[in-house]
Amino acid sequence: xxxxxxxxxxxxxxxxxxxxxxxxxxxxxxxxxxxxxxxxxxxxxxxxxxxxxxxxxxxxxxxxxxxxxxxxxxxxxxxxxxxxxxxxxxxxxxxxxxxxxxxxxxxxxxxxxxxxxxxxxxxxxxxxxxxxxxxxxxxxxxxxxxxxxxxxxxxxxxxxxxxxxxxxxxxxxxxxxxxxxxxxxxxxxxxxxxxxxxxxxxx
Amino acid sequence: xxxxxxxxxxxxxxxxxxxxxxxxxxxxxxxxxxxxxxxxxxxxxxxxxxxxxxxxxxxxxxxxxxxxxxxxxxxxxxxxxxxxxxxxxxxxxxxxxxxxxxxxxxxxxxxxxxxxxxxxxxxxxxxxxxxxxxxxxxxxxxxxxxxxxxxxxxxxxxxxxxxxxxxxxxxxxxxxxxxxxxxxxxxxxxxxxxxxxxxxxxx
Numbered sequence: 001x002x003x004x005x006x007x008x009x010x011x012x013x014x015x016x017x018x019x020x021x022x023x024x025x026x027x028x029x030x031x032x033x034x035x036x037x038x039x040x041x042x043x044x045x046x047x048x049x050x051x052x053x054x055x056x057x058x059x060x061x062x063x064x065x066x067x068x069x070x071x072x073x074x075x076x077x078x079x080x081x082x083x084x085x086x087x088x089x090x091x092x093x094x095x096x097x098x099x100x101x102x103x104x105x106x107x108x109x110x111x112x113x114x115x116x117x118x119x120x121x122x123x124x125x126x127x128x129x130x131x132x133x134x135x136x137x138x139x140x141x142x143x144x145x146x147x148x149x150x151x152x153x154x155x156x157x158x159x160x161x162x163x164x165x166x167x168x169x170x171x172x173x174x175x176x177x178x179x180x181x182x183x184x185x186x187x188x189x190x191x192x193x194x195x196x197x198x199x200x201x202x203x
Numbered sequence: 204x205x206x207x208x209x210x211x212x213x214x215x216x217x218x219x220x221x222x223x224x225x226x227x228x229x230x231x232x233x234x235x236x237x238x239x240x241x242x243x244x245x246x247x248x249x250x251x252x253x254x255x256x257x258x259x260x261x262x263x264x265x266x267x268x269x270x271x272x273x274x275x276x277x278x279x280x281x282x283x284x285x286x287x288x289x290x291x292x293x294x295x296x297x298x299x300x301x302x303x304x305x306x307x308x309x310x311x312x313x314x315x316x317x318x319x320x321x322x323x324x325x326x327x328x329x330x331x332x333x334x335x336x337x338x339x340x341x342x343x344x345x346x347x348x349x350x351x352x353x354x355x356x357x358x359x360x361x362x363x364x365x366x367x368x369x370x371x372x373x374x375x376x377x378x379x380x381x382x383x384x385x386x387x388x389x390x391x392x393x394x395x396x397x398x399x400x401x402x403x404x405x406x
Contacts, residue, residue, distance in 0.1 A: 051327045053287055056261040059277065074262065077277040084256055088291065090298035093332025097293070124254045129296025 033102040033137045033144070036186035037087065043184050050190065052089030052096065058082050084121045085132075091193060095130040097122065098146075100187075102137035108166035109136050111159055119156050122149045131197065135179065135189060136172060145176035146192040236305040236340045236347070239389035240290065246387050253393065255292030255299065261285050287324045288335075294396060298333035300325065301349075303390075305340035311369035312339050314362055322359050325352045334400065338382065338392060339375060348379035349395040 031039075034054070044050040063076035085099040099122075101113045114134075122132040132149035147167070155167045177192035234242075237257070247253040266279035288302040302325075304316045317337075325335040335352035350370070358370045380395035 045327060048327070048330055051324070051331050051333070056259040056283075057264070058259040059262050059264075059280070061260070061262075071281055074277065074280040074282070077262070077280060078274055079277070080259075090300070090328055090331045090333035093298070095293035095296070095298035095333075121254070124248060124251070125293055127251055128254050128293045130254065130293035130298075 031186070033100050033135065033187065034086070037100050037135065037189075040185045040187045040189070041087075041089075044190065050089060050091040050096075052087055052091070054087055055082070055084060081117065083117055085118050091131075091190070092197070094197065095125070095128075096132075096193065097125045097130055098133045098135055100135040100137075102139050104139050105166075106138060106140050106169065108168050109138075109172060110166045111156060112165065114152070114156065119153070123153065126150075131193070131200070133193075133196065135187060136176070138169065141169075142181075143173075144179040144181070144187055145172050146179055146189055146196065147172055147176040148196055151175045234389070236303050236338065236390065237289070240303050240338065240392075243388045243390045243392070244290075244292075247393065253292060253294040253299075255290055255294070257290050258285070258287060284320065286320055288321050294334075294393070295400070297400065298328070298331075299396065300328045300333050300335045301338055303338040303340075305342050307342050308369075309341060309343050309372065311371050312341075312375060313369045314359060315368065317355070317359065322356070326356065329353075334396070334403070336396075336399065338390060339379070341372060344372075345384075346376075347382040347384070347390055348375050349382055349392055349399065350375055350379040351399055354378050 038054055041050070041052045041054070044052060058080040059074075059077045060080045061074055061077045063074070065073040065075050067073065085097055087100065088095070088097040090096070099114070099118050101109070103109050103113060125132050126149055134147045134149070134152055135144060136147055137144045151171075152167070155163065157163075159165050177195050179187055179189050179192050182188045241257055244253070244255045244257070247255060261283040262277075262280045263283050264277055264280045266277070268276040268278050270276065288300055290303065291298070291300040293299070302317070302321050304312070306312050306316060328335050329352055337350045337352070337355055338347060339350055340347045354374075355370070358366065360366075362368050380398050382390055382392050382395050385391045
């Protein structure tokens with residue numbers, strides 16, 4: 001009963017990833033950064049290290065079918081603009097909030113990967129004393145970094161004043177925190193977060 | 204192009220509320236608790252009091268149409284079980300996490316309004332040092348309370364050992380924190396939260 005006329009519409013295709021097509025990465029691990037983070041979060045939850053979840057993709061539901069004796073089927077819905085970042089949760093009593101992005105660049109992270117609403121949200125969280133950052137993966141280099149929001153804001157704000165439209169790899173390597181790959185925690189950001197938290201507490 | 208055959212399926216109806224039919228409340232204010240909390244959160248965000256968002260309803264997307272020159276249309280999707288509570292965010296640097304429920308009872312809050320996965324999530328957050336609670340509205344009384352998770356857990360765990368299946372109104376009134384109605388912050392939980400936080404810090 002899922003396809004009443006027995007076929008899908010001409011334009012229909014199997015849905016894979018919520019917002020973007022799954023990119024071919026050069027990683028031999030074969031998973032997207034987001035999938036790796038979700039697995040890490042599951043490990044953190046099971047091990048009582050942190051409680052962090054990915055927010056569901058926001059969807060505007062317009063039309064729902066309630067067939068007898070089976071689950072409700074959403075027949076018409078649209079993707080909505082998110083008003084927050086993708087991940088948030090609690091770590092060592094602290095509110096943490098982040099966005100994850102991967103780039104195929106080797107020398108810089110293009111700011112076009114970030115959206116104004118994500119910056120606005122991060123600034124609001126920052127003002128409230130939460131801990132915000134980005135997890136950035138340079139796919140060709142197989143390197144992942146945690147970049148604190150404060151560093152991101154500098155480049156974001158400067159780009160409107162004639163600044164560059166990307167953050168240099170060298171800057172991220174210097175000012176960010178390298179995140180190692182571990183088998184159980186594929187994007188093991190907890191140690192990087194410990195360093196960020198102790199730096200924030202020093203200031 | 205939204206309805207290729209020009210009509211909706213026989214069982215289709217306009218979708219209103221994500222999880223449950225909007226209940227008739229006895230409130231002359233005419234809004235659900237969830238709507239009131241969302242307005243409050245917007246006021247808190249605009250006034251830099253807190254950053255709290257409702258999580259989107261989780262949906263399993265199966266089939267998406269990408270028509271030329273217009274927005275992607277989700278043609279088949281299903282409601283998924285949430286793995287967390289509905290609201291979370293940051294307040295005064297602290298991670299807060301809560302579920303909101305209204306009841307038409309006057310003398311107790313039935314535990315059937317709460318789900319095991321919500322309790323599991325709250326316990327994990329609690330263990331991580333986050334602040335968890337429920338906002339409970341007794342609709343006929345027009346009274347709203349913040350009940351700390353610890354009190355909720357007591358009744359939740361006891362019900363499986365022959366305990367009662369509901370939390371008495373008198374208990375919630377005594378152990379919870381009354382939340383007043385304000386015009387701009389319709390469920391003005393910040394002051395109740397201040398009291399909870401100072402009690403937690405005393406212990």
